[in-house]
Amino acid sequence: DTGVSQNPRHKITKRGQNVTFRCDPISEHNRLYWYRQTLGQGPEFLTYFQNEAQLEKSRLLSDRFSAERPKGSFSTLEIQRTEQGDSAMYLCASSLEGQGARSEQYFGPGTRLTVT
Amino acid sequence: RKEVEQDPGPFNVPEGATVAFNCTYSNSASQSFFWYRQDCRKEPKLLMSVYSSGNEDGRFTAQLNRASQYISLLIRDSKLSDSATYLCVVNKGYSSASKIIFGSGTRLSIRP
Numbered sequence: 001d002t003g004v005s006q007n008p009r010h011k012i013t014k015r016g017q018n019v020t021f022r023c024d025p026i027s028e029h030n031r032l033y034w035y036r037q038t039l040g041q042g043p044e045f046l047t048y049f050q051n052e053a054q055l056e057k058s059r060l061l062s063d064r065f066s067a068e069r070p071k072g073s074f075s076t077l078e079i080q081r082t083e084q085g086d087s088a089m090y091l092c093a094s095s096l097e098g099q100g101a102r103s104e105q106y107f108g109p110g111t112r113l114t115v116t
Numbered sequence: 117r118k119e120v121e122q123d124p125g126p127f128n129v130p131e132g133a134t135v136a137f138n139c140t141y142s143n144s145a146s147q148s149f150f151w152y153r154q155d156c157r158k159e160p161k162l163l164m165s166v167y168s169s170g171n172e173d174g175r176f177t178a179q180l181n182r183a184s185q186y187i188s189l190l191i192r193d194s195k196l197s198d199s200a201t202y203l204c205v206v207n208k209g210y211s212s213a214s215k216i217i218f219g220s221g222t223r224l225s226i227r228p
């Protein structure tokens with residue numbers, strides 16, 4: 001399977017714990033995005049990387065959230081001191097940016113986080 | 117006003133019918149547009165990009181109206197398998213990912 005993969009698919013954690021999610025993008029894609037989606041809403045942008053550089057972060061991304069893409073391949077999203085409001089589906093997407101590319105993003109299956 | 121607005125639906129139509137929905141956007145400088153399909157509890161999947169001249173892919177036709185700032189999706193001869201939520205996506209600028217805005221989606225249900 002050469003699509004975007006995410007692990008774990010589901011995570012249940014207690015409030016106050018730290019969690020980390022992983023995303024493996026499509027191998028030739030240079031951009032990687034993280035989104036959060038809650039029921040009845042479209043995905044909301046959190047942050048993105050161009051290769052290993054984190055170029056933008058949304059105001060939604062509080063200090064408790066951190067993302068890395070150390071070698072320009074896979075990425076991790078960590079949430080520290082989780083809160084119940086962090087419960088959501090966390091989606092990763094990747095795209096190939098460059099001349100002629102149209103920012104067509106391909107999504108992974110997501111990690112569903114439940115904070116109890 | 118939301119930057120990207122969609123009628124949430126649900127649209128409930130019989131199999132074989134033609135159905136269309138619109139998506140309006142507020143930023144006239146928006147550069148590129150897409151339709152994604154999302155099944156319940158699954159990830160969004162790219163359905164089609166929307167080109168200025170309009171484009172068709174089998175039973176699906178997408179149109180862009182820059183003057184009125186909306187894009188549309190038309191589905192002909194609808195199938196049961198078309199039941200899903202359709203997300204409109206607008207990219208306000210090529211250089212910034214934070215300018216990629218998703219609508220909340222339109223739910224479509226096809227009945228036998």
